[in-house]
Amino acid sequence: xxxxxxxxxxxxxxxxxxxxxxxxxxxxxxxxxxxxxxxxxxxxxxxxxxxxxxxxxxxxxxxxxxxxxxxxxxxxxxxxxxxxxxxxxxxxxxxxxxxxxxxxxxxxxxxxxxxxxxxxxxxxxxxxxxxxxxxxxxxxxxxxxxxxxxxxxxxxxxxxxxxxxxxxxxxxxxxxxxxxxxxxxxxxxxxxxxxx
Amino acid sequence: xxxxxxxxxxxxxxxxxxxxxxxxxxxxxxxxxxxxxxxxxxxxxxxxxxxxxxxxxxxxxxxxxxxxxxxxxxxxxxxx
Numbered sequence: 001x002x003x004x005x006x007x008x009x010x011x012x013x014x015x016x017x018x019x020x021x022x023x024x025x026x027x028x029x030x031x032x033x034x035x036x037x038x039x040x041x042x043x044x045x046x047x048x049x050x051x052x053x054x055x056x057x058x059x060x061x062x063x064x065x066x067x068x069x070x071x072x073x074x075x076x077x078x079x080x081x082x083x084x085x086x087x088x089x090x091x092x093x094x095x096x097x098x099x100x101x102x103x104x105x106x107x108x109x110x111x112x113x114x115x116x117x118x119x120x121x122x123x124x125x126x127x128x129x130x131x132x133x134x135x136x137x138x139x140x141x142x143x144x145x146x147x148x149x150x151x152x153x154x155x156x157x158x159x160x161x162x163x164x165x166x167x168x169x170x171x172x173x174x175x176x177x178x179x180x181x182x183x184x185x186x187x188x189x190x191x192x193x194x195x196x
Numbered sequence: 197x198x199x200x201x202x203x204x205x206x207x208x209x210x211x212x213x214x215x216x217x218x219x220x221x222x223x224x225x226x227x228x229x230x231x232x233x234x235x236x237x238x239x240x241x242x243x244x245x246x247x248x249x250x251x252x253x254x255x256x257x258x259x260x261x262x263x264x265x266x267x268x269x270x271x272x273x274x275x276x
Contacts, residue, residue, distance in 0.1 A: 134255035
């Protein structure tokens with residue numbers, strides 16, 4: 001009788017070990033995608049690396065709280081964004097002095113002007129931007145807006161996923177995304193043509 | 197209620213992001229689509245927004261350093 005319950009226990013442990021190994025493999029397989037987002041949530045590569053290690057250490061410790069069948073990438077990013085906020089990132093003031101009333105066509109109009117051709121192709125307009133300018137413009141977006149912007153526009157998360165990851169209402173995701181994109185465009189215009 | 201009837205380009209500019217996000221209602225999508233078919237000014241800016249999103253996504257990609265991947269794997273629970 002006791003042998004049987006020992007066997008049951010052994011089987012349970014073996015099954016748990018299998019689940020855990022599988023969880024860890026799944027989580028590691030997503031690490032490139034998680035890093036892609038993490039890299040732009042913080043200011044430097046070093047910070048991103050630290051954050052990734054803390055995130056994975058915590059994820060491996062608390063793997064039992066992940067519900068199989070739900071979105072593992074979102075689950076990992078929820079841990080990561082919480083850790084990032086806990087790290088006491090510096091409070092960045094929203095650049096209120098920058099007029100953000102410009103509409104969505106603002107960046108295009110600025111760049112088109114700078115091409116010096118009355119009606120250039122869109123490709124030529126985009127060519128005014130450099131990869132470096134995107135990286136530095138992203139890092140200039142204040143945190144609250146950047147978190148949403150990076151999750152949705154770089155991480156490809158839906159509004160609903162971003163809301164869940166950041167634990168904010170969906171309406172807040174939309175308004176921060178809207179403002180974040182405007183700020184990004186202002187920064188890009190600035191970098192490309194010295195808009196200010 | 198549609199702003200497309202009053203100032204179509206301003207309305208188109210206003211709904212551009214939600215349009216690209218697929219966050220508009222079917223009726224709004226139809227209106228924006230109809231305007232983009234007719235208006236070269238907005239169509240150009242629409243194509244630019246598509247290009248821009250693509251460009252930002254590409255430009256932001258920074259591959260994970262291989263050593264980091266190795267370090268993450270080392271955080272795994274050791275097998276008994």
